[in-house]
Amino acid sequence: MSQALLVLEDGRVFSGQAYGAEGKSLGEIVFATGMTGYQETLTDPSYAGQIVVQTAPHIGNTGVNARDEESQRIWVEGYVVRDPSRIVSNFRSESSLSEELKKFGVVGISGIDTRALTRHLRTAGSMRGGVFSGEASKFPIEQLISEVQGAAKMKGLSLSDVVTTAESYTIPADGSKVGRVAIVDLGIKRSTIEHMAARGLEVVVFPAKVDSKTLLAANPDAVFYSNGPGDPEAAGAQVEVLREILDSKVPFFGICFGNQLLGRALGFETYKLPFGHRGINQPVMDRRTGKVEVTAHNHGFAVKVEGGPEVQSPAGYGRVAVSHVSLNDDCVEGLECLDIPAFSVQYHPEAAAGPHDSNYLFDRLVELIQKNKAAK
Numbered sequence: 001m002s003q004a005l006l007v008l009e010d011g012r013v014f015s016g017q018a019y020g021a022e023g024k025s026l027g028e029i030v031f032a033t034g035m036t037g038y039q040e041t042l043t044d045p046s047y048a049g050q051i052v053v054q055t056a057p058h059i060g061n062t063g064v065n066a067r068d069e070e071s072q073r074i075w076v077e078g079y080v081v082r083d084p085s086r087i088v089s090n091f092r093s094e095s096s097l098s099e100e101l102k103k104f105g106v107v108g109i110s111g112i113d114t115r116a117l118t119r120h121l122r123t124a125g126s127m128r129g130g131v132f133s134g135e136a137s138k139f140p141i142e143q144l145i146s147e148v149q150g151a152a153k154m155k156g157l158s159l160s161d162v163v164t165t166a167e168s169y170t171i172p173a174d175g176s177k178v179g180r181v182a183i184v185d186l187g188i189k190r191s192t193i194e195h196m197a198a199r200g201l202e203v204v205v206f207p208a209k210v211d212s213k214t215l216l217a218a219n220p221d222a223v224f225y226s227n228g229p230g231d232p233e234a235a236g237a238q239v240e241v242l243r244e245i246l247d248s249k250v251p252f253f254g255i256c257f258g259n260q261l262l263g264r265a266l267g268f269e270t271y272k273l274p275f276g277h278r279g280i281n282q283p284v285m286d287r288r289t290g291k292v293e294v295t296a297h298n299h300g301f302a303v304k305v306e307g308g309p310e311v312q313s314p315a316g317y318g319r320v321a322v323s324h325v326s327l328n329d330d331c332v333e334g335l336e337c338l339d340i341p342a343f344s345v346q347y348h349p350e351a352a353a354g355p356h357d358s359n360y361l362f363d364r365l366v367e368l369i370q371k372n373k374a375a376k
């Protein structure tokens, strides 16, 4: 195995072995704390532009299979692990993780003290990093550091066009149809669509650049904004479209990036968290029921809402409640509009990977659709 280097923008260097494809990858370096679900993590489009550090020390044990993919490819820019499994042991496995990383040209590194790296990122914050292996690792360290310092910053980055669908498509409801949802694909995960279809929702998925006229022409019972990579501040066009949807009074639901864009459409700011939330063991409280859910997260930004429990939307959409909060750092994990039919969560009710505690949010979407239909 050839030597590889992980170089951080603050000059810290870790050395290890090449894992997956050889070459170089540059991106924002972030850590994910899931003990399971590496395949779902790698194929989540929200990780585009990021080098993911897996805090679980042993990765690749169960190989990879087509059924556990959240999209059709691996999206992470680079991959950092401690100890990749030398064998694949699972009856569902179709290939090994290192083969899969090679297939998608993902430059990774193994043999890294991921605990020390994570502690560093937790203190210093997420930053840009680079993985260099093979020929790419043979340049002077100063040169590699300046290459990392020249890489794109996540703040201000727009990545929706990179991950979105090229064409719109429709997925039928399973069983009898209770409604139709028009989805804006900002990097959607397969499980989200499956949860909707399983509840009798037909979904029509549109590219990120869709306008409100096209969305409304699909005659939807609700509009949905998905998760996705990049800085919500750089998604001004989608925020404008969302305002037109809110004005139309068609119900709205958003997940993760979708929550951040609802926040911005309502007139709140978004900001970058020091190192973000990525994992499947994050405690969140639903303020409506007082219940605590263990939830799946993948976000580096959050919506800023001061005061409460109810505040006025600065953009004039009436009262807004912070419906969910993180019990780790109190950040906003959900928004509920009290005067228009719109709500969203910052975390992942589709989980994948993760606990199923928050699947009920898809039932809330169905309830909102039915309530809205009954009111007509």
Ligand SMILES: NC(=O)CC[C@H](N)C(=O)O
Pocket (backbone or CB within 6 Å): 046, 226, 227, 228, 229, 230, 231, 232, 255, 256, 257, 258, 298, 299, 300, 301, 302
């Ligand atoms: N999973 C997501 O939708 C991520 C949203 C946004 N890119 C963030 O990092 O906060």
